[in-house]
Structure formats: C-alpha cells, structure tokens
Amino acid sequence: MEIAQENFPIDVTIPVTGRPTVDLNAPGLSLGEIISNLLPYFFAGAGLLLLLFLLYGGISLMLSRGDPKAVQSAKDKITGAVVGFMIVFFAYWIVQIAGTILGIPSIVDIFK
Numbered sequence: 001m002e003i004a005q006e007n008f009p010i011d012v013t014i015p016v017t018g019r020p021t022v023d024l025n026a027p028g029l030s031l032g033e034i035i036s037n038l039l040p041y042f043f044a045g046a047g048l049l050l051l052l053f054l055l056y057g058g059i060s061l062m063l064s065r066g067d068p069k070a071v072q073s074a075k076d077k078i079t080g081a082v083v084g085f086m087i088v089f090f091a092y093w094i095v096q097i098a099g100t101i102l103g104i105p106s107i108v109d110i111f112k
Contacts, residue, residue: 039095046088053081 057077
C-alpha cells in the first residue's frame with residue numbers, strides 16, 4: 001500500500017498582532033562578528049590581569065619576610081599568572097593560524 005505524497009505549501013505568514021517580529025534576513029551582527037569585536041578586549045583584559053597578578057605575587061613575595069609558606073604561596077601566584085599568560089598567548093596564535101589556514105580574514109585582521 002502506497003501513501004500518496006502531495007506538495008503542501010507551508011504558509012509562514014503571521015497575522016498582525018502588534019508584536020515585533022524578527023527578520024532573519026535583516027543585516028546585523030552575526031555571532032562570529034560579535035566574537036571578533038570582543039576578542040581584542042578579551043586579550044587586553046588578560047594582559048591587565050597578568051600585570052595585576054604579577055604585581056600581587058611580587059608584593060606578596062616581598063612581604064613574606066622569609067616565611068616558607070608565604071614565599072611558596074607568592075611563587076605559586078606568580079607561576080599561575082605566567083601559566084595563564086602562556087595559555088592566552090598560545091590561544092591567540094592558534095586562532096591566528098586557524099584563521100589563516102581556513103581563510104577567515106576577519107580573524108586574521110583583528111589586531112591590524
């Protein structure tokens with residue numbers, strides 16, 4: 001037994017109700033453009049946090065007065081700041097290399 005298929009046109013018209021509608025074809029920012037616009041601020045914030053954590057670790061190291069626990073805690077803060085910086089640094093370069101390989105100019109031209 002076969003079921004006959006008919007072409008049913010899909011009616012997507014919405015009656016006017018006074019509510020705003022979203023036009024999916026309207027020009028605007030895509031998710032990629034939003035991320036591309038925010039990326040320089042992310043890296044600037046990461047650099048500022050690196051500076052603050054290095055200062056905090058350095059001041060903690062100077063104020064430790066030779067206490068082994070305080071010295072180790074200060075060294076851990078400095079190490080954490082440097083490791084975080086390395087993660088952000090390599091993430092930046094991985095994104096740049098991926099953008100170059102995939103031919104996405106908006107990623108490659110973010111900081112130019």
